[in-house]
Amino acid sequence: MKVGCYxxxxxxxxxxxxxxxxxxxxxxxxxxxxDKERVINLQIKAGLTYISDPLLDxxxxxxxxxxxxxxxxxxxxxxxxxxxxxxxxxxxxxxxxVEPITLRSLSIDLLPKGRDWKxxxxxxxxxxxxxxxxxxxxKRDLVLDLAKAMGREAETLQKHFRFIQIxxxxxxxxxxxxxxDLASExxxxxxxxxxxxxxxxxxxxxxxxxxxDLLSFPVNGLxxxxxxxxxxxxxxxxxxxxxxxxxxxxNTKMEKPKKVAEEVKRVVDAIEPSELxxxxxxxxxxxxxxxxxxxxxxxxxxxxxxxxxxxx
Amino acid sequence: MNKLYPTQxxxxxxKPEWFLxxxxxxxxxxxxKKAARDDLAYLNIRLLEDCGLDYVYDGEARRPEMYExxxxxxxxxxxxxxxxxxxxxxxxxxxxVDRVTYLGPYHLDEFVFVAKHARRMVKIPxxxxxxxxxxxxxxxxxxxxxxxxxLAKNIIRPLLKDLASAGAKVIQIDEPAATTHPGxxxxxxxxxxxxxxxxxxxxxxxxxxxxNQYRPLFPxxxxxxxxxxxxxxxxxxxxxxGLDKESRVGYQALNLFREYGDRRExxxxxxxxxxxxxxxxxxxxxxxxxxxxxxxxxxRVYVNPDCGLRTRSRSVAFAKLRNxxxxxxxxxxxxPVS
Numbered sequence: 114m115k116v117g118c119y120x121x122x123x124x125x126x127x128x129x130x131x132x133x134x135x136x137x138x139x140x141x142x143x144x145x146x147x148d149k150e151r152v153i154n155l156q157i158k159a160g161l162t163y164i165s166d167p168l169l170d171x172x173x174x175x176x177x178x179x180x181x182x183x184x185x186x187x188x189x190x191x192x193x194x195x196x197x198x199x200x201x202x203x204x205x206x207x208x209x210x211v212e213p214i215t216l217r218s219l220s221i222d223l224l225p226k227g228r229d230w231k232x233x234x235x236x237x238x239x240x241x242x243x244x245x246x247x248x249x250x251x252k253r254d255l256v257l258d259l260a261k262a263m264g265r266e267a268e269t270l271q272k273h274f275r276f277i278q279i280x281x282x283x284x285x286x287x288x289x290x291x292x293x294d295l296a297s298e299x300x301x302x303x304x305x306x307x308x309x310x311x312x313x314x315x316x317x318x319x320x321x322x323x324x325x326d327l328l329s330f331p332v333n334g335l336x337x338x339x340x341x342x343x344x345x346x347x348x349x350x351x352x353x354x355x356x357x358x359x360x361x362x363x364n365t366k367m368e369k370p371k372k373v374a375e376e377v378k379r380v381v382d383a384i385e386p387s388e389l390x391x392x393x394x395x396x397x398x399x400x401x402x403x404x405x406x407x408x409x410x411x412x413x414x415x416x417x418x419x420x421x422x423x424x425x
Numbered sequence: 426m427n428k429l430y431p432t433q434x435x436x437x438x439x440k441p442e443w444f445l446x447x448x449x450x451x452x453x454x455x456x457x458k459k460a461a462r463d464d465l466a467y468l469n470i471r472l473l474e475d476c477g478l479d480y481v482y483d484g485e486a487r488r489p490e491m492y493e494x495x496x497x498x499x500x501x502x503x504x505x506x507x508x509x510x511x512x513x514x515x516x517x518x519x520x521x522v523d524r525v526t527y528l529g530p531y532h533l534d535e536f537v538f539v540a541k542h543a544r545r546m547v548k549i550p551x552x553x554x555x556x557x558x559x560x561x562x563x564x565x566x567x568x569x570x571x572x573x574x575x576l577a578k579n580i581i582r583p584l585l586k587d588l589a590s591a592g593a594k595v596i597q598i599d600e601p602a603a604t605t606h607p608g609x610x611x612x613x614x615x616x617x618x619x620x621x622x623x624x625x626x627x628x629x630x631x632x633x634x635x636x637n638q639y640r641p642l643f644p645x646x647x648x649x650x651x652x653x654x655x656x657x658x659x660x661x662x663x664x665x666x667g668l669d670k671e672s673r674v675g676y677q678a679l680n681l682f683r684e685y686g687d688r689r690e691x692x693x694x695x696x697x698x699x700x701x702x703x704x705x706x707x708x709x710x711x712x713x714x715x716x717x718x719x720x721x722x723x724x725r726v727y728v729n730p731d732c733g734l735r736t737r738s739r740s741v742a743f744a745k746l747r748n749x750x751x752x753x754x755x756x757x758x759x760x761p762v763s
Contacts, residue, residue, distance in 0.1 A: 189660060
């Protein structure tokens with residue numbers, strides 16, 4: 114089985130960048146780019162399968178998309194059960210895509226030539242759940258308009274990126290057929306016709322009760338938080354790939370690669386995914402930079418052990 | 426307090442540049458740094474009183490931050506590094522690497538100083554056990570519960586008792602993490618009650634940025650041994666004048682108190698600490714009157730900012746506090762149920 118590894122979402126800023134952003138010197142963007150280069154070089158050194166922009170200049174995962182027509186910036190709100198906050202999007206008019214947003218919010222010129230690149234996108238259902246809808250009478254219409262807008266984003270991204278991680282924490286909490294169908298329909302709009310590989314990442318909640326339904330979602334794989342979630346017995350992934358979130362982005366305690374590799378192997382043997390990626394359970398920005406760096410190297414070691422074991 | 430709509434601050438104020446220069450300068454003696462801390466604390470007390478507040482403290486002049494200061498003064502913690510709160514606001518998060526130990530009453534000296542110099546009522550903010558645990562990386566205790574209770578019984582309770590013995594009459598337990606994990610409200614409440622057990626002072630609790638409109642607090646919060654909930658609301662409100670539900674959309678969580686028959690005081694956040702625009706007194710008045718209407722008793726309403734004002738410049742912070750006091754005066758002269 115093929116075993117890859119990657120990181121996703123927002124990476125922690127270095128102390129230097131935090132301090133520089135506070136002071137806002139004229140060369141701030143240069144300091145930020147140098148910091149990004151360090152994280153990109155770390156990913157290369159660690160041998161990650163896909164290299165991504167660490168999004169050091171993003172304030173939260175939804176912030177760039179406040180530029181969608183019809184969306185404004187709202188109050189600070191807690192990101193699920195984290196002590197980190199995002200600006201809640203306020204939907205004040207029909208949501209429409211106007212121009213590429215993700216692409217202009219990345220530093221793709223820093224990404225290494227000759228390597229495969231990866232990018233993050235918010236899932237439309239999650240975006241709607243985390244927004245304050247003051248326009249649409251029916252949430253379904255909002256989700257589907259967001260899906261169209263995200264679909265346009267995905268289209269522009271696939272020219273550059275081989276892998277799109279779709280972040281969908283709100284889907285973990287769905288417990289009704291109607292909502293599941295809505296989330297799936299929205300994703301279909303985003304992923305339809307894409308050549309890039311798409312993985313739906315589920316974290317900040319327990320998707321176990323709906324996992325069998327998620328196996329038919331229109332993506333190539335599921336990213337699961339194996340640190341906090343126990344998978345139900347009897348599940349078979351079949352054509353679906355697994356991104357095993359087995360490195361804890363919520364704690365500084367360092368994983369023991371051999372022990373984690375054994376645990377992941379047990380999961381893989383049980384659910385038989387089509388392919389396997391090793392990753393953190395969510396964005397590493399929830400631990401300080403030095404610990405995040407060590408965790409990147411740790412996940413690389415876990416992937417190496419699994420490759421040796423599974424021949425990927 | 427007999428006065429209607431007493432005003433209070435929540436805690437922190439931004440440290441001025443002159444102060445930070447002294448504190449960060451390695452060439453400056455510890456004696457000179459202590460003098461600078463005393464100067465800033467004294468200045469903050471006077472400024473808060475000049476704004477017209479009824480309850481004051483020192484703007485947390487001696488604390489770098491509500492969490493970091495504590496973990497530096499309690500055994501068992503090691504600072505790990507910066508983690509984002511929001512935007513480019515970061516706090517230094519610690520690892521728990523050993524059993525937590527009480528090294529002494531870490532807020533006592535500052536309290537004694539404030540008590541000596543304040544002319545108004547003093548309310549001291551103390552970071553609570555649940556938040557300290559939730560904001561730390563637990564690498565030592567078998568469970569979060571073990572860590573929270575050890576902090577409650579063996580760190581916070583002795584501290585509160587030491588402060589009460591030194592004359593603290595009003596203690597605000599800061600628990601911004603209280604509603605972070607809706608499934609842990611019982612743990613939060615039990616730990617809170619352990620922390621304040623046997624403490625001879627008025628106990629209030631400050632909770633903010635719930636994200637879930639404080640709903641997870643109830644019904645467990647009914648058992649909390651505190652006389653006041655000091656909460657953030659303005660962040661989610663409109664800036665329109667009015668006492669209607671739509672204008673005061675940010676204050677709907679007050680209905681929880683009515684729904685559960687909780688008749689305790691509520692410290693109502695009436696200014697947003699994350700924007701520079703200064704709320705006019707008329708808007709503050711309407712927010713107060715709306716709270717009085719929902720809580721069905723103006724005597725239960727205390728008036729405060731949503732949270733500490735440390736993220737705002739000092740000029741903005743004091744302008745907001747001045748208007749907060751002016752708005753309270755307007756509310757006092759209005760018919761509370763009109």
